[in-house]
Amino acid sequence: MTIRSQGVRLLARKISRRGGSIVTIHDVAQHVGVSPMTVSRVINAEKNVREETRKKVLEAIKVLNYSPNMAARSLASQDSTRVALIYSNPSMSFLSEFLLGILQQSSQSGCQLLIESCEGPEGVADVLDKLRTVGVDGVILPPPLSDSTRVAKALKDMKLPFVGVATSRPLPDVSSVSIDDFKAAFAMTSRLVALGHKRIGFIKGHPNSFYSELRYNGYVEALTKAGIKVDQACVGQGYFTYRSGFDAAESLLSRPDRPTAVFASNDDMAAGAVATAHRLGLEVPDDVTIVGFDDTSMASSVWPELTTVRQPISDMAALGLKMLLEQIKSKRQGQALKPVHEIRDFAIIERQSSSAPVPDAEVGRK
Amino acid sequence: MTIRSQGVRLLARKISRRGGSIVTIHDVAQHVGVSPMTVSRVINAEKNVREETRKKVLEAIKVLNYSPNMAARSLASQDSTRVALIYSNPSMSFLSEFLLGILQQSSQSGCQLLIESCEGPEGVADVLDKLRTVGVDGVILPPPLSDSTRVAKALKDMKLPFVGVATSRPLPDVSSVSIDDFKAAFAMTSRLVALGHKRIGFIKGHPNSFYSELRYNGYVEALTKAGIKVDQACVGQGYFTYRSGFDAAESLLSRPDRPTAVFASNDDMAAGAVATAHRLGLEVPDDVTIVGFDDTSMASSVWPELTTVRQPISDMAALGLKMLLEQIKSKRQGQALKPVHEIRDFAIIERQSSSAPVPDAEVGRK
């Protein structure tokens, strides 16, 4: 029996390799008493397999501790998908989490990854050129690129499927996964109100950014709902950088009727605001509560650690890649691309930079 | 001719797939007029190929824009190496760069990656257990794990090859890639001296950490060499955290004879020190120069941006992975593991947080 003798030869190899962990689809098939094809079908969740058979196979897979060989799979299925990840100067800590998610997913789905950084508008063109020559099957975009209509258009012209992660403005014909920035800002502001804050400042993000606007809108809505009037003197303009938060906070916090809480629309600006508070001799959170948005590493490295809104970045990235792979698959099957918009839940992380407002008398005592 | 008809079939596929970019080793071979084997040899830089042939092949590869199919390669060579990356709470921004390097290398060498995070000593045991069951071929360790003798011992017991990146204390029998922390600290301190600083403070890192010590030694050596006596009053103890830098700087900077420059042994502490300076009403760098170490994202997100020592993290990570893969290979061939220690060059990045000391009179003018 050819198969058997082959099996023996294999066995000899197995031992010399990674601790016996080379269990193939054949082993599983043999164990159950079906053909490898059937096992393959079960693995790929194809239909046309009797429920009973499927169960037996799944059990055998568990017993034998089988895990499919990605290389073989992608070779056989001609499905060596190459996905490009283009980033442009995001917060490094954001990227880090993002990469973790992407990595997890990509090793699971056995796709090749191409990481490209690009700076400035020409950078984008260069990178796209490169993608064209190298040949990729899809692109995944972290912010801020995920919000760029220019990039979106270019990719559409190239007929490349792509998914934006953490986009604020889901373009109608582009798939994306994000959180509800408006709702998150609303929730955070409401939380501050609930703590007892009446004068709540806000530091806006970059005016070009749509999610900057969403966050601001959430803030306004929450105040309005709480019956608090929005005072433009309490709203500062920032650009998502530490420095801009630093500066914006200065004008907010040096006012005699300074806010008792400041909501910065990202963590870098919040950290800058904390620095300003300290410089002005204000304690955080005793004299002023400062909260951020994103829960980047900055939020937990500064002191006091920032209360902030957390996006499940790594999950979102993984999901985004998964969506992208699905799109690529369906594109190959000639199906039209139906854009999907996934919304993930955010969470408010309470750390040491926020508290209920402390009455003046008490603060003065210090 | 079978091969030819096969080629035709292939061609039909090519068109339907990723924009014609499926050039195989056969195409290259045919183009040159040699066998696929020879091409394979050239690709893998094996010897026993005539220089003339090699050249022709390389040229054809370029002309045809061939790039090897990783899946096929790792399938054929039975070399589906799985490498685990275990990290434990490093600076996120460090991880980010680290991952970038790893990613680049891993997609180039077609190895599977397993990312695991672990917290605390039990965490390590759990993760190692997992590695055992999943089956990995090697482990790559970013700091601080790369410095852990406990982890090193555990991995050695499992007979798993591993490489530590950015280790300070290259264990004699463990491969590693790092920079010369001592030399870097020496260089940075000397730079401060060259700027004209006489009283230079230092904030130490965590006392458990060996590289913390190396950096301190570099500082001491540089001062000594410059004929400046080390004043223990100018040396603060930190723990690599922002907060600890904040606190340590307070005692250094509130002294009447405060140092005109402070060298913190990482960026987080330097950022904390900047915050303290601001809080004390000191301008950076006019009143006090503050420099860090590592060039994490923190360094360029705070304001003023930090002058710091940069490690080529992403390069180091890539190199580390490459070394690891080589070790795995040679282990499979039954060769003994010879630990290798690679040293990469660091660079001093000058940003806005450092300058020559400003004479008292001038400062007073402000």
Next chain:
DNA sequence: GCTGGAAATGGTAGCGCTATCATGCTTGGT
């Protein structure tokens, strides 16, 4: 009970590459 067609399963032939051995073609020592 028999037939037709759908559902379930199996067989075969590679995916692109490399390990291995076989084969030519050089060398150089005697």
Next chain:
DNA sequence: ACCAAGCATGATAGCGCTACCATTTCCAGC
């Protein structure tokens, strides 16, 4: 000049999996 030794190259056989088609099984409907 002859043969062992060495080098450059080629032919063959899979790696583990899946696409595709062939076959078997099953059951509805007459």
